[in-house]
Structure formats: C-alpha cells, structure tokens
Amino acid sequence: MKFYNLEDYNEQVSFSQAVKQGMGTKQGLFFPLELPEFSPSNIYDMLEMDFFSCSSKILSTYIGNEIPSYHISEIVKKSFSFPISFVEISDNIGCFELFHGPTLAFKDFGGRFMANILSYILKPNEKITILTATSGDTGAAVAHAFYNMNNIRVVILYPRGKISPLQEKLFCTLGGNIETISIDGSFDSCQALVKEAFNDKKLKNIINLNSANSINISRLLAQICYYFQAIKYIPKEKRNKVVLSVPSGNFGNLTAGLLAKTLGLPVKRFIAATNLNDTVSRFLINKKWQPKTTITTLSNAMDISQPNNWPRIEELFRRKLWCLNDLTCDSVSDENTKFSIRQLAEIGYISEPHAAIAYSLLRDKLQKGEYGLFLGTAHPAKFKENVEKILGYPLFIPKELANRIKLPLMSNYLKADFPKLRDFLLNRI
Numbered sequence: 001m002k003f004y005n006l007e008d009y010n011e012q013v014s015f016s017q018a019v020k021q022g023m024g025t026k027q028g029l030f031f032p033l034e035l036p037e038f039s040p041s042n043i044y045d046m047l048e049m050d051f052f053s054c055s056s057k058i059l060s061t062y063i064g065n066e067i068p069s070y071h072i073s074e075i076v077k078k079s080f081s082f083p084i085s086f087v088e089i090s091d092n093i094g095c096f097e098l099f100h101g102p103t104l105a106f107k108d109f110g111g112r113f114m115a116n117i118l119s120y121i122l123k124p125n126e127k128i129t130i131l132t133a134t135s136g137d138t139g140a141a142v143a144h145a146f147y148n149m150n151n152i153r154v155v156i157l158y159p160r161g162k163i164s165p166l167q168e169k170l171f172c173t174l175g176g177n178i179e180t181i182s183i184d185g186s187f188d189s190c191q192a193l194v195k196e197a198f199n200d201k202k203l204k205n206i207i208n209l210n211s212a213n214s215i216n217i218s219r220l221l222a223q224i225c226y227y228f229q230a231i232k233y234i235p236k237e238k239r240n241k242v243v244l245s246v247p248s249g250n251f252g253n254l255t256a257g258l259l260a261k262t263l264g265l266p267v268k269r270f271i272a273a274t275n276l277n278d279t280v281s282r283f284l285i286n287k288k289w290q291p292k293t294t295i296t297t298l299s300n301a302m303d304i305s306q307p308n309n310w311p312r313i314e315e316l317f318r319r320k321l322w323c324l325n326d327l328t329c330d331s332v333s334d335e336n337t338k339f340s341i342r343q344l345a346e347i348g349y350i351s352e353p354h355a356a357i358a359y360s361l362l363r364d365k366l367q368k369g370e371y372g373l374f375l376g377t378a379h380p381a382k383f384k385e386n387v388e389k390i391l392g393y394p395l396f397i398p399k400e401l402a403n404r405i406k407l408p409l410m411s412n413y414l415k416a417d418f419p420k421l422r423d424f425l426l427n428r429i
C-alpha cells in the first residue's frame with residue numbers, strides 16, 4: 001500500500017520508503033492511502049487466531065505485497081516475542097498489560113517491529129542514523145531494539161532531569177551504537193530539535209537520518225495488533241460494548257487503536273486520557289489549538305503539549321466521517337492520579353501514574369452496560385521512586401531493571417540548541 005504525506009497529498013511513497021524516511025516534506029506525517037476494513041466474519045476468525053497469525057494478517061493488509069507475508073510473519077514473531085496479560089480489576093473493568101517486554105513498556109512492540117523491519121529493508125552496506133526524542137520510554141525501547149545493529153547509529157534525546165532515574169538507566173547504559181543526549185528543556189524541545197534536524201536537508205543526507213518516534217508509520221502499524229488481543233479477553237456478549245481508555249501523550253497509541261477500529265474491530269468508544277498537559281481536551285471543547293508550556297507531572301511519558309500524532313487522528317476522523325466529539329478526552333491531575341493508584345492498590349492491583357490516569361477516567365466515565373479496558377503502558381517499577389512514595393511500601397523490581405541500576409550513565413549533555421546538536425551529529429560519523 002502507498003502512504004501519503006498529510007502536508008502534501010501528492011507525496012506518496014511505499015511502505016519501505018515511509019519507514020526509511022520517517023517523515024515527509026514540511027514535516028508531514030505519512031498516512032495510509034487506503035483504510036481497509038475486514039468483514040465481521042473475518043474479524044470473528046481473527047479473534048480466534050493466535051497473536052502472531054492475527055498480527056501478520058493485519059500488517060500484511062497494510063504493507064501489501066511489498067514484503068512477502070512469509071517475511072512479515074517472521075518479523076512479527078521476532079518482534080512480539082513477549083507476553084501480554086489481562087487483569088480483571090472489577091466486574092466491568094480490566095487492565096490490558098502491555099509492559100512485559102524487554103524494556104517494560106508498551107513501546108517495545110513498536111520499537112522492536114520497527115528495528116526488525118528496518119534491518120530487513122536496509123541494504124547490507126547502507127548506513128543510517130536514527131534520531132529520536134523520548135519522554136521516557138521510547139528511548140529504552142528503541143535503544144534495546146536497535147542495540148548492536150551495526151549499520152544503524154542511534155541518537156536519543158531526552159529532557160534532562162524529567163524522566164525517572166530508572167527509565168534513564170534502562171537506555172543510557174548501553175553504549176556501542178547507542179548514543180544518548182540529555183537536553184536542557186522539555187520533551188517538546190527535544191521533539192522540536194528532531195524536527196529541525198529533519199528539515200536540514202544537508203545534514204539529513206550526510207548522516208542518512210531516520211526517526212523512530214511514533215511518527216514512524218511502522219511503529220504505529222505494529223501497535224494496531226495488540227488491540228485485537230485486547231478484545232479477545234472480553235466475553236463475546238460484551239464485545240460490542242467495549243470502551244478503551246488509552247493513556248495518551250503523543251497520541252500514537254490512540255491512533256493505532258482508532259486504526260484497529262477502522263479495520264472493523266468492535267470498540268464502542270475510546271477515552272483519550274491525559275495529564276494536565278491538556279492541549280487536546282481544550283481543543284475538543286473550543287476548537288482552538290493552543291498548546292501551553294509543557295508542565296512536569298507524575299506521568300512524565302505523557303508530559304507533551306504538542307502531540308505529534310494529532311494530525312493523523314483528525315485525518316482519520318475526516319476520512320471515516322466520524323465526529324471528533326465522539327472521542328472522549330479529559331485530563332487528570334497529579335492528586336487524582338495518586339488517589340487512583342492508591343484506590344487500585346486497595347483492590348490489590350499495583351499500578352503506575354500513566355495507567356492510573358486511564359483508569360481514573362474510565363471509572364468516572366463508564367456508562368451502564370459498557371465494559372471498560374484501560375491500557376497498562378509501563379511496569380510500575382519504572383516509576384519506583386514515585387509509586388513507593390505514593391503507596392508507602394517498596395515495590396518488586398524485575399530483573400530487566402535490577403540488572404541496570406548499578407551501571408554508570410553514559411549520556412552526553414547539550415543545551416536545546418540546534419547548531420550544537422548538528423555539530424554533535426556531524427562530528428561523530
């Protein structure tokens with residue numbers, strides 16, 4: 001299938017090209033030219049399939065014959081080789097846990113799929129640089145997914161002092177082909193630097209630049225797959241009453257969920273749950289896009305005031321003739337986040353700030369007869385300091401994190417200044 005640039009409909013590229021390029025001209029995002037839809041009986045069959053088969057079918061539908069389905073299926077098996085789980089919270093609410101991968105966040109799905117797809121697409125002597133900004137979890141997922149892939153240099157920018165110490169340990173201790181830079185600024189300033197680098201044609205060509213942010217279409221498509229698994233856990237009679245609450249920052253996860261719905265997956269409605277960085281909630285009310293300065297919250301991976309994927313969501317609603325007002329979007333304060341973490345702990349479920357925000361809105365907005373699922377996007381131990389403070393007792397630390405705690409950080413440090421970043425990128429080819 002072809003993908004077009006949201007800023008220029010005439011710029012249409014193949015899937016491989018979209019993956020390699022990351023973004024189109026004018027910083028436009030790529031979007032699928034067709035929005036395929038499975039018949040209800042097809043969907044029924046897919047919900048009976050195992051995760052790998054169902055995912056391969058979804059991805060082949062978008063990618064088409066550009067990559068033979070046999071290879072897609074191999075890449076899927078390699079990328080999604082870790083468990084997903086479902087935890088029942090109450091009669092009508094469940095948590096769908098996506099954080100059992102190598103870096104304990106849902107971003108392992110997109111990060112690993114993208115890495116394996118790229119290494120399939122790249123010619124043996126083709127060298128590229130992945131430049132990506134992270135609000136905390138993308139960095140780790142991307143770093144681990146690309147670690148030791150020799151023709152790929154990875155440079156990750158993150159806001160200095162604004163990610164949890166364990167998030168930092170997970171990806172700033174690897175070395176090798178992974179370079180990390182802590183930036184004096186917010187995630188939005190890191191994202192702006194990445195965009196600037198992409199706009200610099202000369203730089204882009206010299207270092208063969210690519211991005212692994214959720215703006216990369218391969219990450220987005222990979223994330224559609226687990227939504228089908230989520231519905232599997234719901235008893236058949238409740239499947240058309242499902243409300244999915246998605247902790248949202250850059251809105252990539254939500255975009256993937258909405259794409260799953262366009263494929264025919266029965267989801268009654270979505271809740272986009274954010275922290276007080278509430279650009280989208282305000283936009284849905286007054287139709288004005290007015291990002292404020294990003295504020296720091298407990299749910300740092302969602303401290304984003306200019307969500308990059310929003311144009312894709314608007315395009316999707318426009319093309320499907322859906323009404324944006326049917327999307328519930330609301331924000332949750334740190335106080336309410338803490339309250340929800342404690343409330344979940346009382347029921348016996350240890351959560352963390354991102355999922356707790358999604359739970360909080362689900363609990364408040366679920367209507368009679370509906371079944372609510374919130375996405376567990378990260379392991380609570382990644383936010384150990386805060387969660388322990390909120391709950392008042394120590395958390396269990398899984399081995400993926402425990403192994404990294406003692407390793408020294410290897411990050412570089414830069415001001416949020418593009419010429420400095422440019423030098424950095426050029427001086428180390």
Ligand SMILES: *Cc1c(COP(=O)(O)O)cnc(C)c1O
Nearest residue numbers: 137249250251252253301377378
């Ligand atoms: C990245 C992230 C989010 C936000 O996902 P988006 O796709 O950017 O909306 C939510 N929770 C956690 C733990 C994350 O790492």
